[in-house]
Every structure is written in C-alpha cells, then in structure tokens.
Amino acid sequence: MARLEIGHESNRKVLNSAAARLGQSLRETQDALQRDNLESSASIINCVGGSNGDIPTEMTISDVDDVFTVLQNNSGEYITNIVEAELRFGTSPIGDAYGCMLTTRMIPVLYNMTGFIKKFQYPNISQTLSVEIGGANNVRFFASEQGSVTPNASMLGNDIANCFVSAKEGYKVVWQAGGKARFIYLPPGYNNDPCMLRHTAGCSFYQGQCITNDLWVQNLRSSGI
Amino acid sequence: MSLPYSFIGQWTYTNPATIVSQQIPMTAKPDWVFVKDLTNWGAQSTAANPIYSEWFSSMAAGSYLALGQPSSTTTGVTTYASQGTSGGFTFIDQTNPPTFSKVAITAINGTTFVVSTGTTTGINVGDWVRLINVTGALEISGPNLYQVTAVSASTSITLGYGASAASAGLVVANGTTGYYQKVYPGLFLPNTLPVAYITQATQAVVYFFRQNPYVAGQLVDFQIPSAYGMTQLSNLTGKSGSGPFSSNPAGAARVLSVTNSATVSSITIDVDTTGFTAFQYPTSAAFASGSSPAVCMPAGSGVVPLSGSATIPASPPGTVLSDAFDNRSQYIMNIGTSAVGVASANMVVMAFKADFVNGITNA
Numbered sequence: 404m405a406r407l408e409i410g411h412e413s414n415r416k417v418l419n420s421a422a423a424r425l426g427q428s429l430r431e432t433q434d435a436l437q438r439d440n441l442e443s444s445a446s447i448i449n450c451v452g453g454s455n456g457d458i459p460t461e462m463t464i465s466d467v468d469d470v471f472t473v474l475q476n477n478s479g480e481y482i483t484n485i486v487e488a489e490l491r492f493g494t495s496p497i498g499d500a501y502g503c504m505l506t507t508r509m510i511p512v513l514y515n516m517t518g519f520i521k522k523f524q525y526p527n528i529s530q531t532l533s534v535e536i537g538g539a540n541n542v543r544f545f546a547s548e549q550g551s552v553t554p555n556a557s558m559l560g561n562d563i564a565n566c567f568v569s570a571k572e573g574y575k576v577v578w579q580a581g582g583k584a585r586f587i588y589l590p591p592g593y594n595n596d597p598c599m600l601r602h603t604a605g606c607s608f609y610q611g612q613c614i615t616n617d618l619w620v621q622n623l624r625s626s627g628i
Numbered sequence: 629m630s631l632p633y634s635f636i637g638q639w640t641y642t643n644p645a646t647i648v649s650q651q652i653p654m655t656a657k658p659d660w661v662f663v664k665d666l667t668n669w670g671a672q673s674t675a676a677n678p679i680y681s682e683w684f685s686s687m688a689a690g691s692y693l694a695l696g697q698p699s700s701t702t703t704g705v706t707t708y709a710s711q712g713t714s715g716g717f718t719f720i721d722q723t724n725p726p727t728f729s730k731v732a733i734t735a736i737n738g739t740t741f742v743v744s745t746g747t748t749t750g751i752n753v754g755d756w757v758r759l760i761n762v763t764g765a766l767e768i769s770g771p772n773l774y775q776v777t778a779v780s781a782s783t784s785i786t787l788g789y790g791a792s793a794a795s796a797g798l799v800v801a802n803g804t805t806g807y808y809q810k811v812y813p814g815l816f817l818p819n820t821l822p823v824a825y826i827t828q829a830t831q832a833v834v835y836f837f838r839q840n841p842y843v844a845g846q847l848v849d850f851q852i853p854s855a856y857g858m859t860q861l862s863n864l865t866g867k868s869g870s871g872p873f874s875s876n877p878a879g880a881a882r883v884l885s886v887t888n889s890a891t892v893s894s895i896t897i898d899v900d901t902t903g904f905t906a907f908q909y910p911t912s913a914a915f916a917s918g919s920s921p922a923v924c925m926p927a928g929s930g931v932v933p934l935s936g937s938a939t940i941p942a943s944p945p946g947t948v949l950s951d952a953f954d955n956r957s958q959y960i961m962n963i964g965t966s967a968v969g970v971a972s973a974n975m976v977v978m979a980f981k982a983d984f985v986n987g988i989t990n991a
Contacts, residue, residue, distance in 0.1 A: 435723070436955065439723065439814055439816055439955070439957075440816050440953070440955075442814060442816075443814045443816035443817075443819040443820065444816065444818070444819050444820050444925055444926055445820065445925070446820060446849075446851040446923055446925050447771075447820065447851065447920060447921055447923050448851075448920050449918075449919065449920040449921065451918030451919065451920070452918075458766070458770060458915065458916060458918065458919065459920075460918070476863075476866075477863060477866050478866065553771065554727050555727070555730065555758065555760065555809055556758065556770060556771040557770055557771075558760075558761060558766055558769045558770040558915075558916065559760065559761045559769075560730060560760035560761055560807060560809075563771070595634065595983075611953050612953065613953045616865065617849045617865055617880075617925050617926070617927045618849075618863055618865050618866050624771070
C-alpha cells in the first residue's frame with residue numbers, strides 16, 4: 404500500500420498505520436463476502452465416511468473422493484495440474500486437483516486423514532500458496548481462520564465446517580468500475596468537527612459475487628472440528 | 629465543547645393486538661435507542677407499561693430501562709420506572725449474528741410439527757430454529773432451519789411449514805427428546821434451501837421448511853441424494869438436449885409460481901416428475917448411518933423476468949447471475965416484548981450514536 408504524505412508530519416505515522424489496518428480489513432471483508440456467498444448458495448454434500456457418530460462425520464478420504472467424483476460427473480475442470488513425483492525422500496505426487504477452501508479448524512481433521520499429503524511432502528512446492536496446507540488424491544486444501552463454520556449445526560449439535568470444493572471458474576467476483584477499493588481520508592474540520600480536532604480515514608469498495616455454475620461448487624460439510 | 633450524539637434515524641410502528649418483538653433496520657450500531665408511546669402518553673385512564681423504553685450501548689444485550697404509567701394519576705405518582713435483563717434491546721449484526729443456547733424439547737409431532745418444550749423465552753413467530761439430536765427423528769436434526777409459525781408460551785412452538793409439507797406427503801417419524809436452538813440465517817439471497825417434499829406431478833411442487841427466497845421465472849437446481857428417492861431431479865443444469873428427443877428435464881428447472889404464506893412455503897417448477905421415484909425422507913436410522921441433505925439451489929436468472937412472464941423469460945434477461953448475489957444482511961435492533969410497548973399503540977423509535985463512549989474510573 405502506498406504511504407500517505409498528507410497532514411502534519413506527526414500524524415503521518417498514525418495515518419499510515421491506519422491505512423495498513425484498513426487495507427487488511429478491506430481484503431478480509433472481501434473474503435468474508437465471498438465466503439458468505441458460497442455458504443449461502445453452494446449445493447451440499449455431508450461427509451459420511453468418518454466414525455465419530457455424527458452427521459456429517461469428520462472428513463475422510465472417501466468423502467474427498469465422493470466430492471471429486473461429483474465434480475467429475477459435472478464436467479468440472481481442474482484448477483491445478485499434477486505435481487509430479489520426484490526422487491526426494493518422504494514426498495508423494497499430487498494429482499490434478501480441485502481447490503477446497505476451509506477453516507483452519509479443519510487442520511487436525513486433515514492431518515488425521517489417511518491419504519492426506521502435507522504441503523511440505525509435495526515433491527515440488529514452487530506452485531503452491533502460503534495458505535495451502537496439503538492435498539488428498541484430487542483435492543488441494545487452502546485454509547483460513549476466516550473459513551466458514553456453522554455453529555451447532557450437525558445432527559448432534561456440534562460445529563460443522565463448510566469446506567467449499569470448487570472446479571475452475573466455479574464462481575466469480577464482480578467489481579463495479581471505479582469502486583474496486585478506495586481509501587478515504589478527511590482532514591480535521593469535517594463531520595461535526597468545527598474546532599478541527601480530528602482526522603478520519605476509511606475505506607470503501609463495491610463487490611458482487613456469484614456462482615457461475617451450481618454444479619461446480621460443492622459445500623463438503625464436516626464435523627470433528 | 630460538548631460532542632453531541634449523531635442521529636441515526638427515526639422509525640415508527642404500530643403494535644398488534646398481541647404484541648410481538650420488532651426488528652428495526654439501522655445503518656450503524658447505536659449507543660442510545662429509545663422507544664416512546666405516542667398513543668397512551670399521559671392518558672390517565674390507561675395503564676400502559678412501558679410507555680418509554682431505552683437502551684445504552686454500555687448495557688447488556690436484551691436489557692432495558694423502562695417507564696410505565698398507572699391507570700389513574702394520583703398525587704406524586706405519574707410514572708414508575710423499571711428495568712430488566714431480557715425482552716429488551718438486542719443489537720444484531722446479521723453478517724455476524726449472535727448464537728443462542730439450545731433448549732430442551734420433550735416431543736415433536738412428525739405430522740403437525742408441534743415441538744413440545746417448557747421454554748419458549750425469546751421465541752417469536754417468524755424466528756428460525758434448528759433441531760438437534762431428536763431421538764427417533766434424526767432425519768430432521770442438524771443443519772435444516774425451520775421457521776416458527778406459532779408459539780404457545782412455555783408449552784410448544786409450531787413449525788407450520790413442515791406441517792404443510794407433511795400434508796402434501798412428507799413423512800417423518802415422531803421424535804421425543806432433543807433440543808431446539810434459535811438461529812439467525814445468512815441473508816445472501818436467493819440461497820440454497822433443504823427440500824421438505826416434492827410432489828409427483830406434471831408441474832412438480834417443491835415444499836420447504838421456511839419461507840423461500842425464489843421468484844417466478846428463476847432457474848433452480850436440485851441435489852437429491854439416493855436416500856431421498858427422486859434422484860432424477862439432481863444436477864439438472866448439466867442435463868442438456870432440447871429437441872424432439874430430449875429427456876425430461878433438460879436443463880435447470882424454471883420456477884413457475886411461488887407460495888410464501890403464513891404456513892406454506894413452496895415453488896411450482898416446470899418439470900414433470902410423474903415418472904420419477906417418489907420423494908421421501910430417509911428414516912431416522914438411515915439418516916444417522918450417513919446421508920446428505922436434499923437441497924434446492926439457485927441456478928440462474930436470480931431476479932428475472934423483468935419484462936417476461938412466469939413461463940416466458942424476459943428477453944434479453946435483466947439479470948443472469950446464478951446465485952446468492954443479493955446481500956441483505958444489515959444491522960438490526962431487535963426490540964423485545966418487554967420494551968416494545970403495549971398493544972395497539974403507535975410507537976416511535978429514535979436511535980443515536982455517540983462520538984465516543986468512555987467509562988470513567990475514579991482513582
């Protein structure tokens with residue numbers, strides 16, 4: 404983010420700090436809107452392969468394969484290409500994959516899943532994101548603390564994670580021209596400030612989001628978090 | 629100089645003969661809200677409690693301060709003050725709604741969808757609840773949200789939309805012990821909804837457990853797991869092939885009409901389901917052994933036809949986004965029945981925001 408060179412020098416550090424925090428807030432808000440959108444309208448598949456006695460169960464490799472099959476049946480295109488095997492100890496190849504966005508609360512479930520390959524076990528991590536935590540067969544998992552969780556929503560009343568598994572171009576974000584992101588700074592004297600005591604800073608953006616094909620985004624629900 | 633409150637807004641409402649809580653949409657979280665009775669203010673022959681209620685942001689959610697007036701004014705007694713910790717003001721950010729405690733139930737009738745419970749505090753007609761771990765009726769436990777259509781204080785709540793689906797053909801078992809939990813659903817609309825029942829008809833009728841967000845002309849799709857029977861209705865978007873040899877259905881279903889009454893939530897779609905497998909909920913045991921929900925999801929043309937009809941889509945369509953693009957989440961001030969005023973009274977609400985709220989600690 405560009406540094407601000409406005410106002411009295413003593414205020415610039417504060418303003419630049421505020422701008423950085425607003426930038427973080429803006430991006431997280433954009434993510435939250437997209438998350439809420441997918442949570443609201445993606446079709447739903449419960450994990451049923453686990454053994455915790457709940458519905459949905461905790462995620463297992465059979466559930467990953469089920470959602471993979473659904474997306475394949477629906478002609479969903481892969482997002483990432485195969486990570487080929489290399490002659491490196493402790494690594495395993497990763498197949499062509501769909502992307503799964505989920506809460507960081509799912510990490511213990513994934514790490515306990517048979518067949519899950521942690522990112523550091525990939526043969527090559529040059530084509531990965533920092534939020535990627537691993538893959539299983541044909542799904543790669545990307546975790547965020549902002550990931551979707553529905554409280555008390557399982558059959559037995561436990562929290563469930565909404566794990567959005569998407570094929571290529573399954574959903575999109577639309578930004579209105581001129582409204583992508585704005586940082587709004589007002590010097591002292593605005594907004595009921597006749598004695599010119601206070602600066603204000605804020606940000607705004609316009610954003611629309613939608614699923615482009617209802618067959619290409621699946622909400623794979625898991626308990627055990 | 630003093631820094632005044634900024635004025636958020638003013639609203640009015642008239643209480644019905646039996647008071648219910650009011651949901652007041654707001655553009656910001658207020659620091660001060662008051663409600664005043666314009667009908668009974670100063671009416672010496674009318675006992676009215678409260679005629680004035682207020683809440684400050686330093687107070688707990690659900691609490692209130694109130695003034696009531698006695699039926700006759702005697703010397704020195706014109707109003708009396710009261711306060712409470714429930715039934716008052718609750719601020720709700722619908723993008724990050726509050727969670728509520730689960731409440732024990734003793735029985736659910738699978739036909740009438742009357743849920744027997746000793747606690748109905750805070751539940752009003754129109755609220756959404758989730759059923760949890762209902763013994764004997766696990767198939768209706770879990771993520772599904774049900775809308776309350778009647779409340780019998782401290783006795784039961786009725787989930788009338790489920791009862792209407794049962795009248796149409798939905799069969800679920802009677803349940804015994806379990807829990808219900810009040811929930812605020814997300815408000816990205818139109819959204820995915822669990823299906824309660826689907827008829828076998830030339831134009832199938834799809835029933836839901838709560839009011840639905842769909843509009844005539846919209847496209848919808850379904851995901852019906854095998855445990856629910858009518859799998860032929862699944863993933864319609866991928867079923868193409870219009871022409872003399874096309875299968876039924878071809879492509880996503882179009883909504884022909886919508887019903888959202890006090891107890892019926894349904895849509896009629898342009899799919900002939902007479903030859904399909906009957907729709908049926910799995911048994912409690914079958915659901916518990918592993919099943920996904922049967923769902924209806926938006927599949928295109930969310931708010932059209934703008935200029936078409938129920939059966940002929942607008943051309944060109946006005947909006948062709950596929951799903952929940954309409955974010956109706958907002959700030960709400962819920963005014964509970966202890967603060968909302970008396971029956972049939974005209975009420976005014978005013979809300980303000982302070983420039984700052986400081987707690988002063990004396991050394």
